[in-house]
Amino acid sequence: MSTCASPISTERLVAYWANDLDAAEIDAIDEHVFACETCAHESARLEQIAHALRDRFPPTVSRADVETMRAGGSVIRENEFVPDNRTTALFERGVDVMIHRLRGLSLADAERVDVLVRSEANGPMFQDMYVPFDVERGEVLIACQRHFEAFPADVAFDVRVHHRDSAPTTSTYFIPHVFDL
């Protein structure tokens, strides 16, 4: 592969794939990439990562996401949880995704909902912000996927609701997981 006399920095390429550049900057990168095999290769490597991040289902999903999974042939089990109540979730053999419906949330004036997924013993694992939420049902949906088995089983979900006119509130759901493989 030929070398590039003035390569595009990886910072700019990351910004390109993160939609953090204006139209003129995007055009300039397109022009450089079409003329430069080295930078095209680097851009392709970063696109691979951006695609992987966009293509996965995050821990928190919308009802439409659930229907997409179901339409794609995934075997789904749904269960319900209420705050401050410890209830074990059994991931049965043959199930692809468990949808945990975290209920009992006051979402009528919610502007934003964030979910922190943590191990009770080891602390935070993932944080998902601006998650989808169902105002009428007062719930947030967690998509528990089989490959989460690799993570600690003593899972707790902290759901933080940012209200329009009052201080944020946090509800915690303790859901130890058992995987029947």
Place this chain on the structure above:
Amino acid sequence: MAVAFACYRQLSMQLETATHAELVQRVAGGVIDREVEAEVCRRFAPRIRLYGLKHLRDEEAAKDLVQRVLVVVIEALRAGRIEEPQHFDRFVLGTCRNTAHRVRAAEHRAQPTDPADLEIVDDAKLPERFGHDALLACMYKLDMRAKTVLQLSFYRERSTDEIAAALEMTAGNVRVVRHRAMLALRDCLERSAA
């Protein structure tokens, strides 16, 4: 047979190092040169696909774009319609922009090209995608802030300013964290794929 193969290899290596202008000039005059056309596909198919992924934001639409653009480009090559051979890459990009614009305007995907029309497009190697398990394992190794910035940037598609506000960081700091996290994730995923 062995000699022919060796000649072909040597010729292909010469083509790989040829400038865009040299490629164009070799097919000037209505000649059909399969080797040059294959080299054009090898060289530009990945870039056209990247353009499609960025601007059409759909894997299938990007694949269709590769087909449509290469058909136009190779027809232009055969017909000697490349007026500035030294700027061949700009011709390909211009074709790409026009075709993507038409695809977006029509809001429909391109009709698949008959493979017999352009068999050499298959020569373009497409990269393998990373698996979800590998991504999750590599994500888990990142610190919480890095994971959250990536999640908000690429999945929730939040702007840098929104992310900065949510995480109580500056926009500049979000960019630094995102850049470092992407490189760490790339290294981890490429190692696990190797």
